Amino acid sequence: MxxxxxxxxxxxxxxxxxxxxxxxxxxxxxxxxxxxxxxxxxxxxxxxxxxxxxxxxxxxxxxxxxxxxxxxxxxxxxxxxxxxGIGQYVWPLGLIALGVYLIVHKRRENQVLDEIRSNWETKQKDKKSQMSAFSSSVEDAKIVDESKASESKASGEGSGFTRTTGTSFADSLNIDAIFSGVNRRMMTKNFQGGKITAAFGGADIDLSQADFSGVATIQVDIIFGGVKLIVPPHWDIRTEVSNIAAGLEDKRFFRDGGVDANKVVVLKGTILFGGLEIKSY
Structure with a gap:
């Protein structure tokens, strides 16, 4: 769990x-x-x-x-x-400070993504080395492996890690949408929750391709902003957020099989003059 x-x-x-x-x-x-x-x-x-x-x-x-x-x-x-004596400098200095923060934060996020990519490539190399050693010891297995490799190449699989704008392979969320908008699609199969902060901005988080087992907690803090959360229809979403002059809409499509008790997402935090929308396809 x-x-x-x-x-x-x-x-x-x-x-x-x-x-x-x-x-x-x-x-x-x-x-x-x-x-x-x-x-x-x-x-x-x-x-x-x-x-x-x-x-x-x-x-x-x-x-x-x-x-x-x-x-x-x-x-x-x-x-x-x-x-x-700083009245005329308040907003320019505030915007400069905010810009520096966003640049530094983005660089840190890119460093994390680069580390994830490096680890992924290392694991892929290890898998290829193990397959090669196994193939060299058994000729029949080598023929089978070569056939599978040809099929994988034809279908575009195994071509290495490709970072797509808005796509994340991290296991947890770390979103700060401050005076800006963030779009993120999570592809992890070991989702562990995380945090979403939207202040005078918005965030669209797509978890429809993610998966996990157990309980994941997402801290959601929205101040004069909005967050749209797309989740699989069988996840059990439980909201424990505080609303003040805010809206929380659950627009999920519930399938006939109901929710999976082994996939529980707990939303905690505060919504102040903002909105949180939960959807599924």
């Missing part, structure tokens, strides 16, 4: 404290307690999103730092008149 290693930091607890704090503030304001007006302004929304993202990802997410910085700056400028 494949299980994704549980994170040391449960983001749902942090999110619960944030909702609790908002409720307490609204209640105190209703009963007459003085609550500063800036507490309920839109820059505070950015600050809360940033803090939530940082706590959830153990202060290892660039998106959290960016939201916290923008929220703090606009709050200081709009409510306290503190511009710090």
């Amino acid at each position: 494949n299980k994704l290693r549980k994170s040391n930091n449960d983001g749902s607890i942090a999110f619960g404290f944030i909702i609790l704090g908002i409720g307490v503030i609204l209640l105190l304001r209703k009963v007459g307690f003085f609550i500063p007006s800036w507490i309920l302004t839109w820059p505070m929304i950015l600050i809360v999103i940033g803090l939530f993202s940082l706590i959830k990802h153990e202060f290892k997410t660039f998106f959290g730092f960016l939201m916290l910085f923008l929220g703090t700056y606009f709050l200081a400028r709009n409510e306290f008149g503190l511009d710090f």
